[in-house]
Amino acid sequence: MNSIVERLKEVRSQIENACQQCNRSPDSVQLLAVSKTKPASAIRALYQAGQRSFGENYLQEALSKQQELKDLEALDWHFIGPIQSNKTRDIAAHFAWVQSIDRVKIARRLNEQRPNSLPPLQVLIQVNIDDEASKSGVAPDEVAHLAASIAQFPQLTLRGLMTIPAATTSAKAASESLSAMQSLYSELASQYPTVDTLSMGMSNDLAPAIAAGSTMVRVGTALFGARETT
Template sequence: MLMDPQNLPQRVRDVRNRIERAAASGERSVDCITLLAVSKAQPPELMRAAAALGVRDFGESYLQEALEKMAALREVELTWHFVGRLQANKTRPIAESFAWVHGVDRLKIAERLAAQRPYYAPPLNLCLQVNVAGETAKAGVAPADLPALAAAVAALPRVRLRGLMCIPPEEADAARQRAWFARLRQLLQSLNNSGARLDTLSMGMSADFEAAILEGATIVRVGSALFGPRPANTPPHTGGGRAPPATGTIGAA
């Protein structure tokens, strides 16, 4: 069941208040933290309402669904992030239509995104997904392999390596949550100490983004706290296709 749109303003306020409290606790500026609304399976009308409340960054996991939403919301200036699984045979529409891609963990994927990024578009922002806990069920580059991958991706044309992303194990304890996020922050610092210029930590979701902010998150990916649980009867959208030309799909970053 979809969330009642009348509840959205309060949910947005609640999430922003949580972000502000965490930022204050960590002595950080809230202006350095982007709220990325993970909107998979949510209708364009609800996203339009969120945009009217100041939410302008949206994360999508299912390509065909995302392209349809871009067409429906073409008149709204939004920044689109792809946060789903990356498949080599579907990189072209992602390269053509999104401003950010989170979850790159293979050079092959990054090379395809770079080759397929339109020449007229600004560089595609990339975050490398790191498997900070070495979980076999999760994607992500191993920390030991990260420096080589980061160096190779940073050298590609038409993409810009911005930072790192992780999905750590679910932890109820805030200290354990922070430990995983601290690991990603340390990896980014290590890369920068070696000459990289990374400025983005994409980490933290609805249940743990406060801990992520305390460890330096610059993008928090929030879905259920904003929109409620994802509708259970919504089938996954994994098809390809190209987005029609639209303002706001690749211009802002």
């Protein structure tokens, strides 16, 4: 697992360098390790190296890892995948964050099913910034309505926005998408005092996302290596 620890150091260095390039503090950007399809042993190795926040896309896989890693304290689990109605109860009970809310129905179910013994679920609205049919998320002009609904749910705390921009070879198109997200985020933050998180940027676009104002980057491949294929 030494290679994973070395990759963690490299990713942290990339974040620090990207922040320096745009005169931001490295502390202003959180690293979320996207651990989907990777074994619990890899998560444990990163935990021992100081990483605490992990993102999972698949519920049953995540629950299995959580059980295997239950001896670790202060693990911060984020659900970042599409959400089906029949999965909301387990998501509400076993995650600290949900980054992929795109419907009032899902928000309502998460609110109703969040155990009272736990603090409110920290949530992000997923935005389909490039209007891709293959991706989940609300259209930019639907953000305000969904945010207003979430703000009424006592077991949810609205923290901001998440997006997965379209893969493109055009630096201009990518920059426009990132800039549009930053504008949406700034508008939302001006209306809701709890909003402080813009989850944007992955292994291949970490630096431009940080330059555009991202406060959380979701990194999988650069930490764990390529996803397993079957």
